[in-house]
Amino acid sequence: MPRKKGEVMWPRLVASKVLKRLGSTNFVADFPSDSEYLLEIPHFDKKSFSSNDIIFNDHQDTQNYRVFVNTWNVGGVVPSDDFNVDDLLGTNHTSCDIYVFGFQEVVPLRAANVLGSESGRISSKWNSLIREALNKKTAKGVGNEDTKQKGKENTNSQLVQKNGNENDENGQFPQEFSCIISKQMVGILISVWVRNDFRSFIRNPSVSCVGCGIMGCLGNKGAVSVRFQLHQTSLCFVCSHLASGGREGDEKIRNANVAEIFSRTAFPKGSSLELPRKILDHDRVILLGDLNYRISLPESTTRLLVEKGDWNALLENDQLQMELMDGQVFEGWQEGKIKFAPTYKYYPNSSDYYGRPEVKRGEKKRAPAWCDRIIWYGEGLKQQLYGRGESRLSDHRPVKAIFSTQVRVSRKLKRLQSFFLSERFEQITSRLEMHSPKDDFPCNARLSLQLKDI
Numbered sequence: 001m002p003r004k005k006g007e008v009m010w011p012r013l014v015a016s017k018v019l020k021r022l023g024s025t026n027f028v029a030d031f032p033s034d035s036e037y038l039l040e041i042p043h044f045d046k047k048s049f050s051s052n053d054i055i056f057n058d059h060q061d062t063q064n065y066r067v068f069v070n071t072w073n074v075g076g077v078v079p080s081d082d083f084n085v086d087d088l089l090g091t092n093h094t095s096c097d098i099y100v101f102g103f104q105e106v107v108p109l110r111a112a113n114v115l116g117s118e119s120g121r122i123s124s125k126w127n128s129l130i131r132e133a134l135n136k137k138t139a140k141g142v143g144n145e146d147t148k149q150k151g152k153e154n155t156n157s158q159l160v161q162k163n164g165n166e167n168d169e170n171g172q173f174p175q176e177f178s179c180i181i182s183k184q185m186v187g188i189l190i191s192v193w194v195r196n197d198f199r200s201f202i203r204n205p206s207v208s209c210v211g212c213g214i215m216g217c218l219g220n221k222g223a224v225s226v227r228f229q230l231h232q233t234s235l236c237f238v239c240s241h242l243a244s245g246g247r248e249g250d251e252k253i254r255n256a257n258v259a260e261i262f263s264r265t266a267f268p269k270g271s272s273l274e275l276p277r278k279i280l281d282h283d284r285v286i287l288l289g290d291l292n293y294r295i296s297l298p299e300s301t302t303r304l305l306v307e308k309g310d311w312n313a314l315l316e317n318d319q320l321q322m323e324l325m326d327g328q329v330f331e332g333w334q335e336g337k338i339k340f341a342p343t344y345k346y347y348p349n350s351s352d353y354y355g356r357p358e359v360k361r362g363e364k365k366r367a368p369a370w371c372d373r374i375i376w377y378g379e380g381l382k383q384q385l386y387g388r389g390e391s392r393l394s395d396h397r398p399v400k401a402i403f404s405t406q407v408r409v410s411r412k413l414k415r416l417q418s419f420f421l422s423e424r425f426e427q428i429t430s431r432l433e434m435h436s437p438k439d440d441f442p443c444n445a446r447l448s449l450q451l452k453d454i
Contacts, residue, residue: 025268027207027226028123028182031199060232062406066096066384069374069401071239071288075348075394076108076187078122085133087391088398096402098230099177099193101130102239104290105394106189109220123184127191134177134193181226185209188224188289190239203229204275208265212243212257223261223289227282232408233380234275236282238265240289246366251319254292255329262329280332284405285377287333290396292371293320295342299355299367306342306353306368314342320373335375336386336401342368343388343397350392374401381405 070088086093088101106122178199182191194202205228213220223240240261243253265279276282295302296317305314315321315338324330345354345366355365374386381403389398 025207027205028120028127029180029205030178031180060408061411063231063409065098065230065405065407067098067100067286067381067403067405068093068096069100069102069237069286069288069403070389070398071102071104071290071372071374071400072389072391072398073104073241073290073344073372073394073396074106075396076105077348077393079125079129079393083129083393085129087389088400089133090387090389090400097195097198098235099130099134100237100286100288101126101189101191101193102237102288103187103189104239104241105187106184107187109187120184123182123189123191126189127179127182130191130193131175131177131179135175180228181205181207183207183209183224183226185211185222185224186213186218186220188222188239188241190224190226190237192226192228192237198230201231206267208267210261210264212260221257223265225261225265225267225279227267227276229275230407232410233284233405234282235284236276236279236286238279238285238287238289240287240291242290242292244292246294246369248296251293251296251323254319255323258329280377283378284380286374286381286403287376288374288399290371291320291373293318293323293373294369294371295319295367296322297367299365302367302369303353303355309341311338311341318370320370320375324375330375333375333377335373336383338370338386340386340388341397342370343399344369344371345395346392346397348392348395354395372396372399374399376403 068089072088103126106126176196177193178196179191179193180199180202183189205226207227208225209222210225211218211220211222213222221241221243223238225236225238227234227236229235238261240257242257243250245253262279266277267275269275269277279285295314296319297305297314302314320330320335324333324335342353345368346352347354353368355367372388376383382405383401383403385400385402387400389400391398
């Protein structure tokens with residue numbers, strides 16, 4: 001029956017509604033992000049400098065940071081109130097500077113969740129559990145020498161921060177980690193946390209969502225990408241859930257998903273800087289998620305090799321490894337050495353792979369595979385750890401990685417930061433507090449310093 005003039009098919013209406021939602025650049029954070037620069041640059045008396053003069057007309061040093069990345073398909077299971085995020089971090093975990101948690105299927109991928117409006121209840125619960133775990137470790141003093149040194153600076157970090165509550169809700173210990181970006185698209189959730197002592201040097205946080213699911217645009221599959229600048233280096237993290245399927249040729253659909261994500265993801269330029277807009281234009285790029293690539297072997301052969309623990313033979317037939325070597329959609333991408341068992345598919349609350357010892361009639365067997373992966377693009381990242389966790393909450397096992405990276409830092413800005421966090425600055429402010437009560441010091445001007453003072 002022909003459509004009447006002006007009539008719009010309902011799938012187009014649904015797609016239009018969902019695409020509008022996917023286009024949202026809003027995200028959750030612990031402090032406002034509407035300011036391009038979160039660091040207050042003081043005025044200098046000796047010579048007139050703008051903040052751009054201080055940051056860019058300057059020689060640059062580098063500073064090392066450690067980045068923790070975790071990905072996990074939780075299969076639509078809501079974590080209990082006492083779920084231990086330490087299972088994701090690892091028992092021997094040493095503290096890092098940046099934490100990136102990526103989840104897939106935080107809600108069941110039913111039509112109501114794919115087409116309906118999103119509730120922040122699940123993402124809030126995950127973020128609450130993450131906050132407790134990260135700051136609990138800090139309170140216990142866990143960390144390597146570098147991070148402990150940075151932690152000592154945290155007592156004065158409020159001097160260079162504009163926003164944020166440094167104490168937890170019970171006032172028991174300072175929160176050393178804050179959330180700078182948390183974004184959910186249907187079942188995909190990414191949450192980024194950083195140490196408070198350098199939070200003020202993070203600029204231009206933003207998000208971009210791309211749906212590749214039903215009708216080629218819905219958010220049951222796709223990616224949520226986040227980016228920000230740390231000092232003078234741009235970082236981009238892409239949390240993805242690609243097309244499923246273990247049949248021959250399904251890997252081509254996944255490749256097409258990746259191409260769509262790379263081409264359709266776009267970030268704002270920023271008000272005064274020509275910031276990277278596309279994923280691959282950033283200085284540091286990490287892709288994490290349930291990428292769903294399988295092992296191109298007969299199921300019986302795959303299971304036999306898994307039982308033997310012959311990871312090398314399996315990886316020779318791993319679809320993602322072959323795509324990385326082929327260098328088409330993943331040209332320039334790298335992955336660390338896999339030395340752990342396939343992460344999919346398990347019986348819930350079990351260490352047994354699905355399909356053993358028998359499968360009910362009509363059920364798919366789903367051979368074991370490394371569906372959950374973390375890969376990176378270009379130079380500047382060095383992987384220090386690549387492993388999996390053993391939480392049995394879902395039919396996937398979580399995967400984690402730790403990277404070290406060098407970030408470009410302005411020498412003048414670094415000196416400025418060191419001065420604000422120094423005992424000398426603390427002595428100056430203490431004298432001001434002693435001799436100038438607040439009621440007798442009604443000055444709204446910024447602190448005036450000379451370069452020679454720093």
